[in-house]
Each structure stands twice: as structure tokens, then as C-alpha cells.
Amino acid sequence: MFKSFAISSLVFLFPLVTLAQTGPATNFGSIGNVIRNVVTIMNGVLVPAIFALAFIVFIWGMFRYFIMGGADEEARDKGKQLMIYGIIGFVLMLSLWGLVNVVASGLGFTGAQTPATPTTRVPS
Numbered sequence: 001m002f003k004s005f006a007i008s009s010l011v012f013l014f015p016l017v018t019l020a021q022t023g024p025a026t027n028f029g030s031i032g033n034v035i036r037n038v039v040t041i042m043n044g045v046l047v048p049a050i051f052a053l054a055f056i057v058f059i060w061g062m063f064r065y066f067i068m069g070g071a072d073e074e075a076r077d078k079g080k081q082l083m084i085y086g087i088i089g090f091v092l093m094l095s096l097w098g099l100v101n102v103v104a105s106g107l108g109f110t111g112a113q114t115p116a117t118p119t120t121r122v123p124s
Contacts, residue, residue: 039104048096054093058086 061082069075 009103014124027115035104035107039100042100043097047093054086054089057082057089061086 004026061079061084063079064082065076069077069079
């Protein structure tokens with residue numbers, strides 16, 4: 001089960017990693033570009049993927065607590081533990097994401113790497 005999950009997640013995440021490349025390998029000439037690329041990949045791929053994983057764990061815990069564990073106290077406890085693990089994952093990821101962004105902005109590695117906010121046109 002875990003092996004198939006790992007393979008399918010690699011298949012789905014591989015295009016994100018390849019699209020994260022900004023140009024030829026000569027862009028890594030200075031340490032600044034390396035740090036920018038690492039921060040961009042962390043903010044664009046890793047952090048959202050781990051947030052999604054924590055959310056799935058939380059939802060699975062809710063499912064186990066409310067639906068599967070209706071009368072079974074042991075199943076409800078397992079569901080409660082999964083929900084707590086999901087919340088801990090959210091808190092840890094928010095703090096790590098904030099720490100990365102504080103360090104990156106303190107060193108001057110933000111600005112051009114921030115993706116544009118999508119907008120829509122309102123018909124007149």
C-alpha cells in the first residue's frame with residue numbers, strides 16, 4: 001500500500017519539480033541563486049505538499065472518529081490521535097514556512113521569486 005502511494009506521489013510530483021527549474025544549470029553560479037532556488041522550491045512545492053498531507057491526515061482522523069468509530073471507543077481514540085497529528089503538522093509547517101520566509105527576507109532573497117497573484121477580469 002505504501003509502495004504504491006510513494007510511486008504515485010512521485011509520478012504526480014515529478015512535473016512540479018521539473019517545472020521549477022528556472023533555466024540552464026549555469027544559474028547556480030553563485031550561492032545567492034542556490035538559496036533563491038531552494039526557497040522557491042520549498043515555498044512552491046514542498047510546503048504545499050506537506051500542508052496537503054497534514055490536511056489529508058486530519059480529514060482521515062475525522063472520518064475515523066465520527067464515521068468508522070461510531071460505537072468503538074478504540075477507533076475513536078485512533079481518529080482523535082490522527083486529528084491531533086494533523087493539527088501538529090499544520091502548526092509545524094506554518095512555523096517552518098514563516099521561519100524560511102523571515103530568513104529569506106532578512107537576507108534579501110525575496111521579491112522577484114514571489115509568484116504573481118492570479119486575477120480575473122470583470123466584464124463591463
